[in-house]
Amino acid sequence: MSFSKDPNRVLIFDTTLRDGEQALPQSLSTKQKLQIAMALDQLGVDVIETGFPISSEGDFKSVQTISRELKHAIPCGLARCVPKDIDACGEALKVAEQFRIHTFIATSDIHVHDKLRKTQDDILEMAVRSVKQARNYTDDVEFSCEDAGRTPIDYLCRMVENAIKAGATTINIPDTVGYTVPEEFGGIIQTLFNRVPNIDQAVISVHCHNDLGMATANSITAIQHGARQIECCVNGLGERAGNCSLEEVAMAIKLRQQHLNGLHTGIVAQNIARTSALVAKICNEPVPPHKAIVGSNAFAHSSGIHQDGVLKNRETYEILTPQSVGFTDNTMRMTARSGRHMIKACLTQLGYPEDSYDLNEIYSRFLKLADRKGQVFDYDLEALLFFQKRDEDVENYFELETLNVMSGGINHGAIPTASVRLRAGKRTRTESCTGNGPVDAVYNCISRLTGIRCKLTSYTINANGSGMDALGEVNVNVDYNGRTFHGMGMSTDVIEASALALINACNIIERARLIDKERKQEHSMQSK
Ligand code: KIV
Ligand code: ZN
Secondary structure, three states, X not given: OOHHHOOOEOEEEEOHHHHHHHOOOOOOOHHHHHHHHHHHHHHOOXXXXXXXXXXXXHHHHHHHHHHHHOOOOEEEEEEEOOHHHHHHHHHHHOOOXXXXXXXXXXXXXXXXXXXXXXXXXXXXXXXXXXXXXXXXXXXXXXXXXXXXXXXXXHHHHHHHHHHHHHOOOEEEEEEOOOOOOHHHHHHHHHHHHHHXXXXXXOEEEEEEEOOOOOHHHHHHHHHHOOOOEEEEEHHHOOOOOOEOEHHHHHXXXXXXXXXXXXXXXXXXXXXXXXXXXXXXXHHOOOOOOOOOOOOOOOOOOOOHHHHXXXXXXXXXXXXXXXXXXXXXXXXXXXXXXXXXXXXXXXXXXXXXXXXXXXXXXXXXXXXXXXXHHOEEOHHHHHHHHHOOOOHHHOOOOEEEEEEEEEOOOHHHOOOOEEEEEEEEOOEEEEEEEEOOOHHHHHHHXXXXXXXXXXXXXXXXXXXXXXXXXXXEEEEEEEEEOOEEEEEEEEEOOHHHHHHHHHHHHHHHHHHHHHHHHHHHHHHHHHOO
């Protein structure tokens, strides 16, 4: 690994697909994770934590698939200090030429005694054994002291020294519960540099959670004290209040390089906006408007005094431009009405030369997708290039055929009534229902027609686009047998968009039911 040749280079370790994903209400499919991983690769991150292979078959497969596809970033997998975790990690990652195993164990008193019910010596032994086991798979091993922020400093120094001696090449110091303040966290990193004799044999990394809103400040302070890797998530996703936000640290380091004595990262700033939008969309986690760097208000000037200042000189209230992180004025909205020219222009803007794809083929696949989705985004278009498997050709089990709604105001004597005609496999049936509003009436019909009894846990509606052409975008989350499924629908008619969103979720549930059935059959064949 030639990572640390430049002493001023700060490595960006992205954990959107692991720490970020584990906090989402619904897990992502392999295809969704791969789409995010490819964007992170283009964003210039150094290491991608692709998942936690032992946690499920799905995670194992995602880690393997992503590891095979990455062009620049090093794939990494997470493992507890447990032999079977490390084996699963090694097996999933070995498809890549170079990969990292990240093994962790908690070191704070409260975790060691109350959670793990072990002694400090037990933990140290498990850590050393695990690092050595991981080294049998790769020479790139990261070890994390979970809850390092609350770990007694003498024990932390001992752990770090022994983990390095056992072969760890990166030592990660997480502020797992986001408890420390910058001076304190910087002090922990400084103490490690002062007291651990073999510290120069590893890269020191930090992994800060945002419970007190300090994640970015703590990470920046840590690099001022010698840390050279920051672990972070796009849009600050992650457990509870989230992880350190990738775009915030990357832009802070870029913009304040002089103050930070020349520290720098490999992040391609112009790709930040696009990656942020992609992650928000795929994870169904909208970016808050006031979010630093990527929020819709991050570059908006509202008060008269500010507007006056900006008109005279932008730098009065603007420390960075929206263009510098990749926001462009020309957002391309692609629908089934878009022509080949638009598709070509969008692919060119995304950096794909004309001879790298077959326009006719992409265009016919695009039209099918646009028919199904209403609006196609640039990353959908990119996915058509990436993926051999043609999702737009996979037929949906449920398809809306007709929809009629009568509603005149529930408080004025009208009873909202809906009739829905739906195809389910080869059968088409119609149902009529009433409800406490038009959407409720439609949802009652869909529930009867699909036979899927799920609970709506969230419903949001947004205008996508502007003016008369704006599409209503409805996102729903439903709970089905304890699992969360997400559905999205778009239409100029918001009731139709609502119907499409629930039907989309039902199709995903139907696919999940099929996969579960196939797995059960496989297991019963194996046990015969
Ligand atoms: O927050 C944390 O401590 C973690 C570890 C697994 C690195 O996510
Ligand atoms: Zn974490």
